[in-house]
Amino acid sequence: MSFLELYSLLLALVVGIVATILGLYGFVRVMGSARGEPGKDVPASSGVLSRDPVWGRYHARYYGYALLFLAFDMEMAFMYPWAVVYKEVGLVALYDMGVFLAILFLGLLYGWSQGALRRQ
Amino acid sequence: MTVAIVLLALLGSAWLLAVIEGWMATGRLSPAAPLFRGLAHLGRESIVPRSPDRVFFEAAPVLLLVVAVLGMAVLPLAPDLIIADLGTGALFVNAALAYVLVAVIMAGWGPDGAYGMIGGWRFLGQLIAYSMLIVMPITAVAMRAESLVNTAIVGSQAGLWNIVYQPLGFVLFYIAAMALAFRAPFDLPSAEGELGGGVDAEYTGVRLAVLRLARLTLVVTLASATTVFYLGGWHGPLLPPSAWSLIKTLAVAVSMLLVGHYLPRIREANLMRWCWVLGIPLALLNIIIVGLLILVVP
Numbered sequence: 001m002s003f004l005e006l007y008s009l010l011l012a013l014v015v016g017i018v019a020t021i022l023g024l025y026g027f028v029r030v031m032g033s034a035r036g037e038p039g040k041d042v043p044a045s046s047g048v049l050s051r052d053p054v055w056g057r058y059h060a061r062y063y064g065y066a067l068l069f070l071a072f073d074m075e076m077a078f079m080y081p082w083a084v085v086y087k088e089v090g091l092v093a094l095y096d097m098g099v100f101l102a103i104l105f106l107g108l109l110y111g112w113s114q115g116a117l118r119r120q
Numbered sequence: 121m122t123v124a125i126v127l128l129a130l131l132g133s134a135w136l137l138a139v140i141e142g143w144m145a146t147g148r149l150s151p152a153a154p155l156f157r158g159l160a161h162l163g164r165e166s167i168v169p170r171s172p173d174r175v176f177f178e179a180a181p182v183l184l185l186v187v188a189v190l191g192m193a194v195l196p197l198a199p200d201l202i203i204a205d206l207g208t209g210a211l212f213v214n215a216a217l218a219y220v221l222v223a224v225i226m227a228g229w230g231p232d233g234a235y236g237m238i239g240g241w242r243f244l245g246q247l248i249a250y251s252m253l254i255v256m257p258i259t260a261v262a263m264r265a266e267s268l269v270n271t272a273i274v275g276s277q278a279g280l281w282n283i284v285y286q287p288l289g290f291v292l293f294y295i296a297a298m299a300l301a302f303r304a305p306f307d308l309p310s311a312e313g314e315l316g317g318g319v320d321a322e323y324t325g326v327r328l329a330v331l332r333l334a335r336l337t338l339v340v341t342l343a344s345a346t347t348v349f350y351l352g353g354w355h356g357p358l359l360p361p362s363a364w365s366l367i368k369t370l371a372v373a374v375s376m377l378l379v380g381h382y383l384p385r386i387r388e389a390n391l392m393r394w395c396w397v398l399g400i401p402l403a404l405l406n407i408i409i410v411g412l413l414i415l416v417v418p
Binding site: 001003006007009010013014017018021024025027028031033034040041042043044045046054055058060061062065066068069072073076079080083084085086087088090091094097098101105108112117118119 | 123162163165166167168169170181182185186189190193203204205206207210211229231232233234235236237238241244245248249251252255256259260262263266267268316317321322325326329330388389392393396397400401404407408411412414415
């Protein structure tokens with residue numbers, strides 16, 4: 001199969017799953033609905049009504065990791081094509097990527113020494 | 121035809137996992153229980169919280185199920201039993217599973233409940249911890265196979281499985297896969313004890329049924345990925361190839377449930393610290409070791 005056919009097959013799969021779930025929802029709706037009562041639709045909060053809405057600022061205490069993660073995530077974009085041709089290119093590929101990884105790893109060590117690898 | 125067989129295998133495996141999960145929780149082995157529980161969910165009320173982000177709330181369980189099935193669609197059960205043998209199969213598995221994060225954050229944000237919200241943002245931290253340990257071991261697998269095609273990756277393990285060739289990568293990938301599926305020692309976003317269900321908390325009725333099915337499917341998909349990347353896929357004596365794939369996948373999935381059953385939940389701060397201080401250097405080491413092995417051993 002050509003790659004276009006493969007991707008259309010995957011798209012058809014997605015559409016099929018979504019349609020099945022929608023059909024299920026429709027079936028449940030046809031079976032009948034429950035009586036609406038006040039207080040039924042309050043989000044779980046251990047018996048205390050939370051201040052509405054809860055969509056506020058969440059302190060992402062892992063921001064130190066997140067910054068390092070960006071560097072490593074970018075690196076992975078280069079590593080996949082490199083991995084495929086690695087055996088073909090041989091030792092040069094190992095040197096090239098070794099230098100690149102060493103620089104990144106130094107960055108990780110520097111971040112660690114500055115306390116980035118800690119929940120802030 | 122292939123699509124139907126793979127989807128049936130996926131559904132059957134999810135059913136078996138549900139039976140075993142129930143067995144571990146209640147001590148009774150009842151094969152029909154998942155079916156009845158699923159039907160009961162259909163009969164129950166499916167409550168929409170008071171002021172939801174409706175799009176996110178509705179889309180989250182569906183998206184989780186879709187990405188789990190898409191991940192499975194590019195993994196082979198046998199040489200010709202694969203829905204789509206993409207040229208970038210191993211990368212596609214990553215790309216599909218990256219959307220697990222999106223689905224979980226949507227499930228946390230959507231209902232406008234405090235616990236779900238914390239669960240969703242927690243999972244973002246969890247992604248930062250496990251993500252590198254998924255992609256880096258797969259790189260080492262692709263280096264050996266010289267390809268990202270999943271059938272070629274299994275083919276490269278005909279003589280020696282990757283679990284022997286790169287055991288370090290297997291261990292890292294296995295742990296990271298459990299964290300990705302947010303199963304029990306890593307169930308931070310849905311922690312029953314501390315978040316009252318977290319991202320699962322606001323889902324009831326038919327939506328909860330879809331969410332539960334999606335989570336079980338995700339475990340099967342990740343177990344299948346472990347099988348394809350490390351356990352030699354369909355290779356094995358006597359039995360037909362697809363049988364070996366299924367046996368290995370189920371064995372990995374059940375082992376994940378068992379490990380989760382006996383270990384306490386890990387703290388978020390500890391998970392991130394261990395993954396970055398120990399996991400990522402080990403993953404880089406794994407790439408270098410495999411690189412040297414490929415060059416030295418013909």
